[in-house]
Amino acid sequence: MLHFILKRTAIAIPTILALIILSFTLMHYAPGSPFAGERPLPPEILANLEAKYGLDRPFPEQMARYVWNIITEFDFGPSYSYKDRTVNEIIAQGFPVTLAYGSLAFLVSIMVGIALGITAAIHRSTWLDSLAVGMTVGAQVLPNFIMAPILVLVFTLWLGWLPGGGWQGGQWPYLVMPVIALSTSFMASIARITRSSMIETLNSDFILTARSKGLPFHEVVIRHAVKPSMLPVISYLGPTFVGLITGSVVIDIYFSTGGIGQHFVNAAINRDYPLIMGVTILTGILTVMFNLIVDILYVWIDPRIRY
């Protein structure tokens, strides 16, 4: 098992390196410039700026320097658009916020989604099933950029229960709406996957065996059906977590939570190369990490899988 984890981690390094090279190249050859504003800058100033950030250097040298700084000092460079801040600072400030409400949304999606899915599956073709399926469809067709304004309208403007935005160090009233808006569609997907997987499991022969032993139905579900039904759900969780982090774009914009999400868009619009690279690499590392966790969970759940 340790061997497997080490091997997978070793594979992750070239994966991320490839990601860096690819995104760096794409960005370099994309049209536009970080310093192209409404008013063109005088050529001398532009030259100075490019010299300051090393953009006058040949492309391979730029890339080599960038990678070298990351490896030796874990330095992602200065931000071009936030003049006096480094990418490290921006991520260090925004990422904990995103991680806080992202993880909460992740937990909420998993718990509510799985509970809904199981309820629907064991009460298949009854009103409970229809209700659960109806809720998931509803949640799925409401993307977070529609959920967010509706939530603000209801809970802030009409009822006045919750603040319409801000973060305030992550106090719970500021967390509620971001978490709901972010989790609904993922919750719905998890519920759907859980439901169909659970229905399939409940049709297995070993469920009949378990029932023939005289176990009450709820015991059969808990002891025999939940674990096998979770495999498809787990394989969905890796991409989901990353999706929650990147999905925070909308949340950060609507609720001014100050997370990393807003930088996905802003950095790209501003051609803030180092910041784009920083968020991309962060997402890449998260993706690789969560896929590894998913693989480990698989081995842990299914005794037939061995690496």
Place this chain on the structure above:
Amino acid sequence: MRSTPRIGTEEVLLSIRDLRVTFGTPEGQVMAVDGTSLDIHPGEVLAVVGESGSGKSQTALAVMGLLARNGTSEGSILWEGREILGLPEYQLARLRSEEIAMIFQNPMTCLNPYLRISTQMIEGMTMNRKVTRAQARSACIDMLETVQIADAANRIDMYPHEFSGGMLQRIMIAMSLLRRPRLLIADEPTTALDVTVQMQIVQMLQHIRQKYGTAIMLITHDLGLVASISDRISVMYSGQIMESGLAENVFSSPRHPYTQALLDAVPRIDRNDRKLRGITGEPPGPASRTSGCPFHLRCAFRMTSCVEHRPDMLGSREHAHACHLSNET
């Protein structure tokens, strides 16, 4: 009125009367079991023989209360004289846990691949009984040894995929016997196994019956298997019992044309022509039940009455059958 084999004064363990099992499907009602009656006495082996789709398994599942969600059963199922058809689920669960056990066709898929054998064996025991886990575990190991799983004490903690099909079926048998059931329903227990392993399983069932006095309802299409172990036989076709009686009677002097054809289809090395004989035609599926005798479409002795009326089951407990041909003479 259809008469069923007369119940004597002798104790009856399980008595099925005029059982009908129907499934609601998008295409309409499908009748899988169509007025089946049979009795099982303590300690006896009753073989229920028939082709696939004849309703044998659904009869068994109806007894267990384990029909699929869209299935309903009518008629009467008496367990020691008490009606169990339509009992609430918790009482059925209790019955399954204490009185009637069941093993299935495919042992490879009947054990949960995600759980250790020990977990799956012990869970049925610690539930209703006042047994500690350690006691249950050692009882499980004993039972595994009874079904000749070598090195049971270590192997009990292995997963199902680490065993062969024959071993898994023996584990299934061991697991079903832990609760000392009075009746073991074995639904095609050897069908999915190698021929060499099939005999082992049959001998195991024989041994179990002698050791614990468990009655066995053996559902199968394998007449060779039936011959070696059963006391009585019920031949089922299209959801109905065609012939039933003591094994030697049914084997030596089959009365129903279907039973005769079935026995004739068993390949025999001592026959001169060495030709494989089948029964012409297809068995009617549960969706296309006919009026009259269900076998009339394939029967060599068909008469007008066969198409019009369903024959009554006539005869004694030793030998009874449902056919117009011999009932008229």
